[in-house]
Amino acid sequence: MSATIKRGIRQSLSLSLRVPLSPRTGALVHCVGLGAREAWSEKLAMAARFLTFSVIIGTWASLWHIVPAATLTRVSLSYEQLVWYFTLTEIVVFSLGHCYRQIEDDLASGALTTAFVRPVSYIALTLAEELGRMIVTLGSFTLPSVALAWALTAQLPFEPATIVFLPVTLVGGGAIVLGVQVLIGLSAAWLGTARPVFFITQKLIFVLGGMIVPLTAYPDLLRKLAWATPFPAMLYAPASLMLDPARGHAEAMLALQGIWLIAILLAVVLLNAAFERRVLTKGLI
Amino acid sequence: MTRFGLTGHLGWIAALATANLRSAVADRGNFIALAGFMALNNLIWFSIWWLFFAVAGEIRGWTVSDVAALYGIVAVAFGIHTTFFGGARTLAQKVRDGALDVYLGRPRSALVGVLFSRSDPTGLGDILSGAALVLWVTAATPEKGAMALGFAGLSTSVIVASYLAINCLAFISRGRSSVSDQLCESFLMLASMPQVGLPGVVKILTYTALPAAFVGFVPVEILRDFSAAKLLEVVAAAILCPLAAAGLFHLGLRRYSSGNRMIELR
Numbered sequence: 001m002s003a004t005i006k007r008g009i010r011q012s013l014s015l016s017l018r019v020p021l022s023p024r025t026g027a028l029v030h031c032v033g034l035g036a037r038e039a040w041s042e043k044l045a046m047a048a049r050f051l052t053f054s055v056i057i058g059t060w061a062s063l064w065h066i067v068p069a070a071t072l073t074r075v076s077l078s079y080e081q082l083v084w085y086f087t088l089t090e091i092v093v094f095s096l097g098h099c100y101r102q103i104e105d106d107l108a109s110g111a112l113t114t115a116f117v118r119p120v121s122y123i124a125l126t127l128a129e130e131l132g133r134m135i136v137t138l139g140s141f142t143l144p145s146v147a148l149a150w151a152l153t154a155q156l157p158f159e160p161a162t163i164v165f166l167p168v169t170l171v172g173g174g175a176i177v178l179g180v181q182v183l184i185g186l187s188a189a190w191l192g193t194a195r196p197v198f199f200i201t202q203k204l205i206f207v208l209g210g211m212i213v214p215l216t217a218y219p220d221l222l223r224k225l226a227w228a229t230p231f232p233a234m235l236y237a238p239a240s241l242m243l244d245p246a247r248g249h250a251e252a253m254l255a256l257q258g259i260w261l262i263a264i265l266l267a268v269v270l271l272n273a274a275f276e277r278r279v280l281t282k283g284l285i
Numbered sequence: 286m287t288r289f290g291l292t293g294h295l296g297w298i299a300a301l302a303t304a305n306l307r308s309a310v311a312d313r314g315n316f317i318a319l320a321g322f323m324a325l326n327n328l329i330w331f332s333i334w335w336l337f338f339a340v341a342g343e344i345r346g347w348t349v350s351d352v353a354a355l356y357g358i359v360a361v362a363f364g365i366h367t368t369f370f371g372g373a374r375t376l377a378q379k380v381r382d383g384a385l386d387v388y389l390g391r392p393r394s395a396l397v398g399v400l401f402s403r404s405d406p407t408g409l410g411d412i413l414s415g416a417a418l419v420l421w422v423t424a425a426t427p428e429k430g431a432m433a434l435g436f437a438g439l440s441t442s443v444i445v446a447s448y449l450a451i452n453c454l455a456f457i458s459r460g461r462s463s464v465s466d467q468l469c470e471s472f473l474m475l476a477s478m479p480q481v482g483l484p485g486v487v488k489i490l491t492y493t494a495l496p497a498a499f500v501g502f503v504p505v506e507i508l509r510d511f512s513a514a515k516l517l518e519v520v521a522a523a524i525l526c527p528l529a530a531a532g533l534f535h536l537g538l539r540r541y542s543s544g545n546r547m548i549e550l551r
Binding site for chain 2: 042044045048049051052055056058059060062063064065066067071072075077192193195196197199200202203204206207211212213217218219222
């Protein structure tokens, strides 16, 4: 990238940052930037993360490759669709850290006490910081992941009508997982540790979110159960754009994500209020 | 070794293992809950395989039962690792913090001290759920069940050695310990999947630099169709991997910078 373009980007960024923000919004924007810079500074860790990602994609792809095409046709799928499908679900999974652990640690170490005297909610700042990290990781993973999936399938199955929905649904899926992680972190105030709840929820996301096998190929009962949970909005919603590129489907998935995002943010607000009450009256764990 | 004798060393290792087990079960309620959650976690994760085989049928002769045996062996081995040898995974952090001083100052082996320095109660959940999976798929052939659990013991040796070798990278790189964590994660992921149909280069890697094949894949191949040569491979891996990892650890120590930390309270 030439120096002129870089300068131009910097100038436009600084102009946009000059837009007057309320102190509260400014603090949140700063935290998003902080998280993004932190994620960007850990390039070696990100490379190692991408290696793990590639191992998973490569191994599952080699397994699906062995399955006869006729078997996959019975469930209206193809090898290429499946590889692109689980590449996208894994991008969402890998774009997130473990912010529940930070909440749990801050609760256990007492670092929360200083956070409570700040004018902006501790949870809002934590969410903003993790959002910054997620956006950078998602951004850095997208191109190499597309290259990896293309190398495995020799296809670029993007439809012009739905391509615009892809980044939005990927961020939407990540944001819902992030909200759920915050809920899990807050539960540590009652349970003492959030780890077991995290592990169980993570596996439920993988299974009921349709991480490797699309929900359309699930047995009826399990599919109905999955649709009654927020998990398909996290993984299946963005990845299913590779199975059904119709604009109507993309809009339906976006609407589904919107509904669950609102519901989970509401749950975060309510649980955070209960969390603060509990910590202020009963102390730290 | 000569200073304390073999019996003295084995007694010390037994004492460390007992201390780790006691520490894991110290808070009984927490221990049962964590172990139970981990077992449930493994069973939910395994359902992904059930869904996969429901669509795919069988993969080059591999069925959901074979993957259950593989997953069970890996879970038991991983559980033994986290319950008794959890220190292997925290070596990178210790190197960066200069916290190896505590072990280097002791008259016994620093490596053994590091390996037994951490115990995680969730490991017992892995052991129980892994053993349950193995016994479920080998219910009709108890001798295969016993053999699978024996393999889990050998696999523990490969997992601990691999984690140790990966963490030894901290002696030469300045990266954060999350890099070692990610590499360990990659290794475990690879070990807990059937390595069927992998490209040749990756296949070679899983038998050499990243010996994931010896953790679960080759043992299950032996259970499916007994082969003395394959059995010899697994036993050789269980002996050679720890020797190589110990060599890396001692080579790495030459580059270690002290953190002036002589005491550790546990």
